[in-house]
Amino acid sequence: MRGDTGTRIFRSTVIAIAFIAAWMTTAFAHAASIQETIQQVQPKMVKIYGAGGLRGLEAYQTGFLISPEGHVLTIFSHVLDSDSITAVLADGRKFEAKLLGADPHLEIAVLKIEAADLPYFDLSQAAKPAVGERILAFSNVFGVAMGDEPVSVQRGTISVATRLEARLGAFETTYRGQVYVLDVTTNNSGAAGGALVTRRGELLGMLGKELRNATNNTWLNYAIPIPMLLRSVEEIRAGKFVAQRDTETVRKPDRPLNLSMLGISLVPDILERTPPYVDHVRPGSPAEKNGIQPDDLVLLLGDRLVQSCKGLIADLEVIDENDEVKLTLLRGQDLVEVTLRRDTKETPTTTPRQP
Amino acid sequence: MIICNKAFTVQADVGCDFWKRRTVFLAVFRLFVLASVWMSLFCSHRVLCGAEAELDAAERAAIASAVERVVPSVVRIETIGGLEHVGQMALGTGATTGLIVDPDGYIISSAFNFINKPSSILVRLADGSRKPATLVATDHARMLVLLKIETSKALPVCEIVPSSEMRIGQWAIAVGRTFDGVQPNMTVGILSAVGRIWGKAIQTDAVVSPNNYGGPLIDIRGHVLGVIVPLSPEATDEVAGYEWYDSGIGFAIPADHIQKILPRLKKGENLEPGILGIGIKGPNLYTGEPVIAACPPRAPAFAAGVRSGDRVVEVDGRKIRRAVEIREEIGRCYAGDTMHLVLERDKKTVVADIELAAKLDPYQQGFLGILPMRDNVGEGVVVRYVYPESPAAKAGIVPGDVLVALDEKPISDRFDLRESLVGCEAGESIALEFRHGDVAHSAKIALASLPEGLPPAELPAAHGKAPAKGKRASLAVGAMPFKIAEYSNDAWIYVPRSCQEGIAPGILMELHGPNGFDWQELLAVWKPICDRFDLILIAPKANDTAQWMPHELGLIDRLLADVMEKYSADPTRVVLFGQDSGGAMAFAAASHNRDAIRGVAAVDAMPMNPLGENEPLNRLAIYSANAKKSRIAASIDAAIAAMRAVKIPVTVKPLGEIPRAMNSEELMELARWIDMLDQI
Secondary structure: HHHHHHHHHHHHHHHHHHHHHHHHHHHHOOOHHHHHHHHHHHHHHEEEOOOHHHHHHHEEEEEEEEOOEEEEEOOHHHHHHHHOEEEEEOOOEEEEEEEEEEEOOEEEEEEEEOOOOOOOOOHHHHHHHHHHHOEEEOOOOHHHHOOOOOOOEEEEEEEEEEOOOOOOEEEEOOOEEEEEEEEOHHHOOOOOOOEEEEEOOOEEEOOOOOOOOOOOOOOEEEEEEHHHHHHHHHHHHHHOOOOOOOOOOOOOOOOOOOOHOOOOOOOOOOOOOOOOOOEOOOOOOHHHHHOOOOEEEEEOOOOEOOOOOOOOHHHOOOOOOOOOOEEEEEEEEEEEEEEEOOOOOOOOOOOOOOO | OHHHHHHHHHHHHHHHHHHHHHHHHHHHHHHHHHHHHHHHHHHHHHHHHHHHHHHHHHHHHHHHHHHHHHHHHHHEEEEEEOOOOEOEEEOOOOEEEEEEEEOOOOEEEEEHHHOOOEEEEEEEOOOOOOEEEEEEEEEOOOOOOEEEEOOOOOOOOOEEOHHHHOOOOOEEEEEOOOOOOOOOOOEEEEEEEHHHHHHHHEEEEOOOOOOOOEEEOHHHHHHEEEEEOOOOOOOOOOOOHHHHHHOOEEEEEHHHHHHHHHHHOOOOOOOOOOOOOOOOOOOOOOOOOOEEEOOOOHHHHHHHOOOOOEEEEEEEOOOOOOOHHHHHHHOOOOOOOEEEEEEEEOOOOEEEEEEEEEOOOOOOOOEEEEOOOOOOOOOOOEEEEEOOHHHHHHHHOOOOOOOEEOOOOEEHHHHHHHHHHHOEEEOEEEEEEEEOEEEEEEEEOOOEOOOOOOOOOOOOOOOOOOOOOOOOOOOOOOOOOOOOOOOOOEEEEEOEEEHHHHHOOOOEEEEEEOOOOOHHHHHHHHHHHHHHHEEEEEOOOEEEEEEEOOHHHHHHHHHHHHHHHHHHOOOOEEEEEEOHHHHHHHHHHHHHHOOOOOOOEOOOOOOOOOOOOOOOOOOEEEEEOOOOOOOOOHHHHHHHHHHOOOOEEEEEEEEEOOOOOHHHHHHHHHHHHOOOOOOO
């Protein structure tokens, strides 16, 4: 009986060890906890000091290491507008940083400090967040961290991965592209250039400058995804940087379309936001041929919502006079879609082009 | 012993085998211990971390699937046209969020999203299709709107969490659809509180902002807790609560409440906050006893039999211990709802069923119908004049009588009586004790409303021969310039000699019209009037003679304050007088400084902005002198009606056909009107 007991103990012990070992392996295979992530990320963060003070602008921002030999990715701002930029690492070491180059369009810059064997983020390994991704944001927000103090960590969730609306004036930034919107107040003074990581420590993006959403008068908390920055960073590091042309910003054609070319006149623009009701349709015009009627309300130009007479006129300015446009109209309670273009045979409303 | 020995042998025998095995066991045990130590040294926290990482992954998956469940019911709302500003706040044009609450195409959203009063509304469904929407109804108490779109197929509706199942601290995820519209946006937090904003809302720390107002607040299963709205405990305007965006304090209206009111909203019924019309005793709502301090006849509670002094015992089945609980119960209800009150009055139980009102009639000051003597001789108020047909006249009060007690409380002077009557509105009854000669009388008197008639041709003197307060010979009297250091404006005053005898003067400030004025001419007209009626005349000059500027309201305030203090003026008789633009400025000043100004006398002028209702402590009376052919005669008539609607008494003086200045006889009559402003 006792022998059996001993064997059983022996067996169960072996099983227990095997089980614990297996569990351990799983534990190793799994990514780290928040505490571990923080420990692992902090040494890669850089506190950056430079120009400021004028007009109450802060003289500090955040960056992070992207190579073992001391390349630092940060935001391109007035702080870097100085002969002397100081980078302070997590261990308190202070370096004079050199501005390698900047992309004024993406508003990013790469700095270089003379050091080696530094912990760093590998930009090519940047992760893509899942829906509901829980995140950590690292930045020297309000410049609270000094010397060897670690930068501040905030936790939150990615609200949505979206694009900044390209409509002029919606966001006061030159950046037009994907952003991760966050549900935590990350984007305050000094935070720009900070790192956004998953709870497992994978780099997701770089915190952007303070940005107001003019469409609803709220402050936007966001980070720019690393893949959006990759090419510019590589080119800056290779020393062959050419400021990236913006393929997404709206370029005005030389000869834009206008409503009179289509044969539409709107109601007089007298209110703050006069709804773009059609007042009159010129006989024989493309508008009439396509069945546009007085009192139709222009709702969409292409896929873009038109909110006022002024808005419609402004939006047409980015369309070439010879391009086709799709208008969605509200007639009573029905939506009517019309695709039309300028009728070149009709009496031209602009002087013909010189050959 | 043998037994023992045998037993031992047997044991030893077995033991031998046992020990062999034990060695193995020990070896294994040691290994285990070593392994444990090694593990604990090197990876015990990693084991923990693993659990945490799994939790993290599980959280992420749970959030994603919860959001996924409601996404088909979350719509994006776009608006066309509308205002750019509401008050000081610039309004955005950005997209907002709504939640489908009925398969037939009904969508709930936050009223905040429609304060710009857009001319058209478009709803973009989860599948990307756009539909025009109409606004069906608004819940003004909870700042929700109901929209309707036409749909041929049934739209998806979410499951809801009943209020009774909500647990503070549970997950709460706020969902909006305001960015590109393809992906919903979410913020994550917990349910922070229930029963907020007088029982109307639940609270979350998930950040809420215009990015998700109108969207659902959901639990971790994807069931709807409520619909997100900006709210504020005190302010009730349509942008109240917006200033708290992204602060960690966010509100939502519980989903089961929305279900309850949906049938009413669908019928197009706008819901308003309900008003009971009672005032509660004491300054602190939270510690105060639930005793009703005021219940004016215009209140719905009064009509249902509630009286001041009643103690509220129960509201709609809830036992009431503190004043604040009554307010919470009112907060839960709408205008048109009926509240069941159990009250205690004189140790007896009284029951009242009250239909809440959307609006109360404005406050209407009660009026006894006397003018007091201004020289105070001992206790009580000596009657100077009795208005014909007034409640006082009907009660048999005649000039010379002394009013001694109101509702069993002795009256010390005319200011005391005036103040005591503040809470008594027209229609309410008071118990008055008065003395006629040596005979004491008492009467129950129903108060009337403030009079609007022109003054009588002759008034008895306001004070006797002996001055009340002793002489003040050092006071400067007569005509003189009067300057306020911070203002470059010129101003003059005329102070009657009676001020030196300790008689408190009234104040008349004349605000000139577009042609300015000549001080000597003005003085010639007013001096005899001022002397007779104890009035100080103040005449400031606008910086630009042609027009008064808004910043000059400050000058008027300062002139009044300085003169009132220096000459101990009677606060019940402070009047601004002006013709045309001067009259408009007088109205503006009165509206700006209700604390000091008791009357406006305007010739062919009207207020640019409507005046608020008459205030109990800061009464205002209007004297409106107009010519039939005044350029703005029609507007003046409308303005008079508007002022009367808010229970500000307006005395109308016709000035014939053609617009003109008032003559000296008419000014004398105006002075008598001013002289009667200390009416009680």
